[in-house]
Amino acid sequence: MSAKRYHLFEVYGIELEYMLVSNTLKPTAIVDKLLTKKAGALTSDVENGAIAWSNELVAHVVELKTNGPTADLNGLSEVFHKNIVEINQILKEFDSKLLPTAAHPLLNPLTDTELWKHSYSEVYELYNRIFNCKGHGWSNVQSTHINLPFFDDKEFEKLHAAIRIILPLIPGLCASSPIFDGKNTGFKDARLEYYKTNQKEIPELTGLVIPERVFTKVDYYATIFEPIKRAIKPYDTNHILDHHFLNSRGAIARFDRSAIEIRLVDIQECPKADIAICALIIAVLKLLVDKKWASLPEQKAWVKEDLYDILNPIIKKGEQYEILNLQYLKLFKVKHAMTVQALWQHLFQITKDNIHESHHDTLNYILTEGTLATRILKAINDDFSEAHIKKVYGKLADCLDKNNLFKS
Template identity: 45%
Template sequence: MSDPLHLFDAFGVELEYMIVDAQSLDVRPIADLLLKEAAGEILSEIELGEIAWSNELALHVIELKTNGPAPSLDPLTDYFQQHVKQANDFLATFGARLLPTAMHPWMDPHAVQLWPHDYNPIYEAYNRIFDCRGHGWANLQSVHLNLPFAGDEEFGRLHAAIRLIMPLLPALAASSPICDGKPSGFLDTRMEVYRTNSQRIPSLTAAVVPEPIFTEGDYQREIFAKMYADIEPHDPEGMLQFPFLNARGAIARFDRGAIEIRVLDIQECPAADLAILQAIVATLKALVSEKWSPLAEQQLVATMPLSQLFLETIRTSDATPIEDGVLLRQFGWNDRHRPTAKELWRHILAELNMTPAKESPLDVILSEGPLARRILHRVGHDLTQLKSIYGELAECLSSGTMFRA
């Protein structure tokens, strides 16, 4: 067996994209055909050098991910961009292409087609219990960041830090302001529909922000045991009795020695996603090293204020006022003035000597707003522009460029 990875030794990154018609931009459920084109047969996952491709629950979604733990985030922008081009080249033969952002702006989720091949029994179990014909299952594309830990001490530090940063993430990453053909009232609509998609069994998602649990034993008892007991009457075959059943915004994978952060909307191009991930990792490193506050204080921060703030940031993103002095102290904010989420991020990056260069992806996000705000700015009151705006977003993905307000 290889030695376990320790904190920040490596990174697992997963990017999900929609497959759409190249002309109409309507969803095209052909992920299996894309994988067959790349592999010569229908497989649920194919390894293509540094990046692997795999299916997701919905047949119109493809996931590009690091092929195993990557030792650095730095080269991933170029790797992912090359694979976006490769996927688009294959899809062109079907008159299709990849579309970014976390939600398709006008798809009808009732028309969703589930992946029909291997793993289908798991997807069908989800469909039977939760009914996947809703935006919260059928129409959400995210970025997952996997971070390793070895043992309880590292898990406790990392889990504490992730809980603190989670309510701030939609301020950078919100990219889903349009749903059912119109603005939804949320900049991060994906997280609004995600947080309610398992409400039939509330213990799966809980408050999205995970509970203050800092050892594997406590996690097994307080989260997994309750979850498995609650699903059992609906899942007598035990099809879903696995860690992936956990639908919190960050989930512990003790089988892999990693925590997976799942609350990030996908951006317009990999450069934007990786810029956000670099900021997150640097901030988590600072928290874990107790730069601003001791671990004992971090672990005392209660779930409900964090969850309440998260509900506000999925609505108003970067403009959300942050009033919680206890949380602000965890990031070294000692000013009596209460910042917006954007001001807090600028403060954090300055503290970490990471003030973004002019016109860099992070500078665009902090200057012009998250992608959701830029989309709304361009839409204005004219919803007839949706198709041309999302066509431009597809071009941004193809060319690896930022979408500007």
């Protein structure tokens, strides 16, 4: 997004994170070499037309993002893919390539973690001193971020209320991180299982993942930012950490750019899937904001604990979890218990006419065949040998390079 303020759903900002791996799928900490090769000199950011490339906390992850706000959500799949192809072409020189999904299945965080050493590195080093970033929750997490604008407090209230309601359902649409350390974790979205506790030393940063019931800028600062500032003060003696940067809830308010950033989306096998999922989430949010199913007071009434109680089992079971909370389902005009998969199918049918037809086949496939986590486990078929895992994830890397869906 940018410093300019936009109205609800006027523009979008999408960020996609990918891991760099060798041709044998070992993580390669060469994002600096990639960005240097592209820019002609060492840099942390490269503007490549409509898409920008930048470094992340660890030196084996690169972020691709819309280069400022865009009003065209539907053309992004091809634009992102064009950049992925270019990056893979550059990485051939280093015998490396991009790997999709929210977690590398074989990464060893103790030996494979290397922090970004260049610009902004003092912030990363401080994070490492506080939290020890040699863990899966720091060095093995790739996500899709959706940035949505608000113009003023009135729009922030509606958008934040709607986003809080939809957050619990997100892992049941896009979980893609079932395997860590070469084993089935038992969680469809193990990235989020780590996300919940990777900042446990300072619990004010992540909270309960679901943001608190705050619907104005003043209340947000008092309820979320001020406790964060107080909690980090003993650690941040040089005053280099920003409260916007520190807030790690599943959706964070960025008042510096008048946007809310949704962070619970696991990255998929290709931009075609990522953008289709973003389009569906946004379409549902529009109907919530427009009070098509539930009034604003009904949406705002939900406390973080009750929403977390719905999110938590979905992190584990994904789309197969059956939602029994009828009060929650009532927010979507659903009157009986149903699985998360059935609920997303229902929401897609309602919003289908408002989603560009280029996304329909992709969404139909995901909502019928299951999350990428489910399809990965089906392809693994209980063979967790290193050779077989590499074979399956090699196919996922091919899907990314060709912008194809993964079919197990």
